[in-house]
Amino acid sequence: MSGAVLEPPAAARGLPQPPIGGLRAHADLIFAALGLLAMLVAVLTLAALVLDLAVRGLPRLDLQFLTSFPSRRPSQAGILSAWVGTTLVMLVTAAITIPLGIGAAIYLEEYAPRNRLTDLIEINVANLAGVPSIIYGLLALGLFVYALGLGRSILTAGLTLALLVLPIIIVATREALRAVPPTVREAAYALGATRWRMIADHLLPYSAGGIATGVIIALSRAIGETAPLITIGALTFIAFLPTPPIRPDFPFVSFQWLSDPFTVLPIQMFNWVSRPGTDFLPNAAAAGLVLIVMTIAMNLAAIVIRIRVRRRVKW
Amino acid sequence: MRLTTSLFAAVAAATLSGALALRPHPAAAQATIAIDGSSTVFPITEAVAEEFQRTNRNVRVTVGISGTGGGFKKFCRGETQIQDASRPILQAEMEECRRAGIRYVELPIAFDAVTVVVSPRNRFVECLTVAELRRIWEPAAQGRITNWNQVRPGFPDARLSLYGAGADSGTFDYFTEAVVGRAKASRGDYTASEDDNVLVQGVARDPNALGYIPFAYVAAHARDLKTVAIDGGRGCVQPSAETVLNGTYAPLSRPLFLYVNLQALERPEVRRFVEFYLSPAGRDLIREVRYVPLPEQAYEIGLRRVRERIAGTGYGGRAEVAMPIAEVLQHEPRE
Incomplete structure (x- = not known):
């Protein structure tokens, strides 16, 4: 016990109080300034990065750039195969990881019994979120490429990235489910709803905003991943598009594109940055801008979903 | 409700596409x-x-x-x-x-030439013999040859910082075999990168640096690098299209x-x-x-x-x- 605690406060002892704006007010100000500084460091770094990319990449960004295949000549090179590849891989990733992630989260949060096994699963999910992405690449190389014989294809890439971001979606979805007040659950049960009806009609709609945020964070991470895709053998030069999903003859749809070779934007950027000379650097910057625009577009979609949900849900 | 439906749709779509994709494909129409x-x-x-x-x-x-x-x-x-x-x-x-x-x-x-490069600000290295390169790069040099004056007595007392190809690179295999005598035998305490631009940047900025990179990168960064002539026993030879073709830039042309x-x-x-x-x-x-x-x-x-x-x-x-x-x-x- 220090003496300071035993000592009665200054006011109680009848001594003059420190003037307003004394030590405590100063501490408050200092902390606010520190917080602002921390925020500015983060925001300004991001702004500087984007600005730098924009200055170097914008002059190169035009329709030709978006509709051309890679080339040895910087002025003719484009990112058509790269952005199409990125879009298709993300589609596969989303189609696999969203249902799996949300399903797993609902099970863990609402159905799983409290026991050792569940604890073990929870710890593992949390740990998986921290596993370096290259490890997922190695797993995918052994499992998808060789053991399952899926080849170095769009499907393999989508599955790999789906595994990679699955823990992020699970964790975010569980947080969102937990944020729904227990009274809502109890009210639904009181009205005779089964557990599934309660989840489908109340829990999921109310937590959709949070889930959407988690999904977008996960997909934003996946879209920039390079290491696992290089490990499974994504290609560097590819001057054709995957097989179109729609065919003129029966059965009109084709899933051939899933097994086609591909490249993605980060790999194309990496290739341009690592070439001899500096001729390709504007191309790399322009490709980076496209990647950032794609990420921001996804984030905007998440924000829109969140606002709509918030408007609908009232308690 | 709508969300539930779309959720089901997503699950169904994922399962369906997965099942279809796992089916063996007929050979692609395009070669x-x-x-x-x-x-x-x-x-x-x-x-x-x-x-x-x-x-x-x-x-x-x-x-x-x-x-x-x-x-x-x-x-x-x-x-x-x-x-x-x-x-x-x-x-x-x-x-x-x-x-x-x-x-x-x-x-x-x-043909490609593996080129030994230093910074343009390096004033003392013009030519190195293969024996000197071996003294620098052999596995036994690790932790021991760390100063330029250990390479040749006339060189200044300056820290030797090394840049070279990473172990997955064919350039690494070739350089080690040509200089040390055995493929993949190299000291490990140097800045290794598979990305040659990293090596270019490193060497360009450090007057005490020495590195080896493919010739195409030297041509593209002529202003940032100084190429070192190599003495393979028949005098100092600078790498160029001519010396590579007539075989005098040896042993580092490949x-x-x-x-x-x-x-x-x-x-x-x-x-x-x-x-x-x-x-x-x-x-x-x-x-x-x-x-x-x-x-x-x-x-x-x-x-x-x-x-x-x-x-x-x-x-x-x-x-x-x-x-x-x-x-x-x-x-x-x-x-």
Whole structure:
């Protein structure tokens, strides 16, 4: 016990109080300034990065750039195969990881019994979120490429990235489910709803905003991943598009594109940055801008979903 | 409710597409030529693939960069039809291919020089002997040779900072074999990167740095780097197109290769691609991407190997070094 605690406060002892704006007010100000500084460091770094990319990449960004295949000549090179590849891989990733992630989260949060096994699963999910992405690449190389014989294809890439971001979606979805007040659950049960009806009609709609945020964070991470895709053998030069999903003859749809070779934007950027000379650097910057625009577009979609949900849900 | 429905739809779609994708596919309607291997050869193959597809729209050519070693793994598994290599095939890789029943045609396609570089601000290094390079780079130098004055008594007392190729690179295999005498034998305490631009940046900024990089990077960064002449026993020689071609820039000039799967060569589009690679148009592309083409004779020999299906390697499984062009071409392939 220090003496300071035993000592009665200054006011109680009848001594003059420190003037307003004394030590405590100063501490408050200092902390606010520190917080602002921390925020500015983060925001300004991001702004500087984007600005730098924009200055170097914008002059190169035009329709030709978006509709051309890679080339040895910087002025003719484009990112058509790269952005199409990125879009298709993300589609596969989303189609696999969203249902799996949300399903797993609902099970863990609402159905799983409290026991050792569940604890073990929870710890593992949390740990998986921290596993370096290259490890997922190695797993995918052994499992998808060789053991399952899926080849170095769009499907393999989508599955790999789906595994990679699955823990992020699970964790975010569980947080969102937990944020729904227990009274809502109890009210639904009181009205005779089964557990599934309660989840489908109340829990999921109310937590959709949070889930959407988690999904977008996960997909934003996946879209920039390079290491696992290089490990499974994504290609560097590819001057054709995957097989179109729609065919003129029966059965009109084709899933051939899933097994086609591909490249993605980060790999194309990496290739341009690592070439001899500096001729390709504007191309790399322009490709980076496209990647950032794609990420921001996804984030905007998440924000829109969140606002709509918030408007609908009232308690 | 709507969300539930779309959730179900998503699950159904995922399952369906997964099931459909796992079904074996009929052969793709369009012929694909898969190429992988050395990042040093990549710029040439990329240029050739780009031009080839301009005139052969129904053929799909893919080019990857797995490094010479990584590429050979895929090649000997039959995953690729053509392999880019910055050194001849090694004994272990020949064995791997033999086990898988993969036979191949070896085609020298261009010359590259491994270039020793220092910063333009370095005033004291103009020329190094191979013995001095060995003293710097051999495994025994690790932690011991750390100062320029240990390399040559006349050099100043300055910290020696080293930059070189990473272990997956064919450049690394070739440089170590040429300088140290054994492929992959190198000290480990240097800045290693598979990305040659990293090495260029490192050397350019540090007046005490020494590095080795492929010649194409030197040409592209002429203002940031100073090339060091190499004394292989016959005086100091600067790397250039001429000294590489006449064989005086030794032992650090090396041939680059294509290995073509013999069975795939039966496919007309693969044969067309290889013939285009070895044609005069291919030569122009090699020059355009800043490599040194071989003498005409080399391409005639290459075309003959393709025509007559002459399989095997002329190097007996070693990353052979210090070989004048004329000699490279004399090597009859053996399996």
